[in-house]
Amino acid sequence: METIAAGAELREREARLFDRLRDLPSLLVAYSGGVDSAYLAWAATRVLGDRALCVTADSPSYPERHRTMALTIARNFGLHHEIVRTEEIDRPEYRANEPDRCYHCKDELYTKLAALAEARSMAAVADGSNADDRGDYRPGRRAAREFGVISPLDEAELTKGDIRTLSREAGLPTWDEPASACLSSRIPYFSEVSEEKLRVIERAEDALRDLGFRVLRVRHHGELARIEIAREELPRLFEDGRADRAEAALRVLGFRYVTVDLRGYRLGSLNEGLKLRPV
Secondary structure (H helix, E strand, O other), X not given: OHHHHHHHHHHHXXXXXXXXXXXXXXXXXXXXXXXXHHHHHHHHHHHHHHHEEEEEEEOOOOOHHHHHHHHHHHHHOOOOEEEEEOOHHHOHHHHHOOOOHHHHHHHHHHHHHHHHHHHOOOXXXXXXXXXXXXXXXXXXXXXXXXXXXXXXXXXXXXXXXXXXXXXXXXXXXXXXXXXXXXXXXXXXXXXXXXXXXXXXXXXXXXXXXHOOOOOEEEEEEOOEEEEEXXXXXXXXXXXXXXXXXXXXXXXXXXXXXXXXXXXXXXOOHHHOOXXXXXX
């Protein structure tokens, strides 16, 4: 009975999402290709057709594998899709990498998306924030509020688990993708963000994926790389010479020291040294 009730509640939340989208004359979706934005892009396209424009922001902090995923989904699911270039890396406030870095990134993003929405006469701009994001530290939400960006998934009370379930039903390949974030999130606060660091981080994480790991981060601490791998995957790092191969690959990229965080991957680990309130 509990399973049936839970299924009915999910259908109710899904219906609320579709009703919300149906009320909009048109919509520009901030579409990164991650779990949440991919489902929102699919839902908006299903409801609004060509009146839904899905826009991917390309910048040095956006991993190539995410770009490939976004393009593949757009092609396979018939999304009305465009790419815009954002220049947050040129903003001194962003490069300084203080705890509000994400605000400056989103301010740049929504400046570009709002201008595009106005030029295309789109009724609103939407992001992929969901109900689980409310209590997290997300300074980018302040920029979203300032630009009047709506969050249909959150409004419909859809959680990350809900979105994964609905994405699987829709056939979206993102349904079981690990949580994703921009590459700048691997650099500790107050350590400058640079294109060189971002490329090194991307190549380091690609090297670990090539070794068979799925949920991971490489945190850039200057000469030291701190590897975070999901706890359930961590034992495999010390099997079949993977640790040695991982260290060699990261040393080639310029790291002098390579360490493993024994607590494994966890969301927002770089926030642990800060006293933060939800934004």
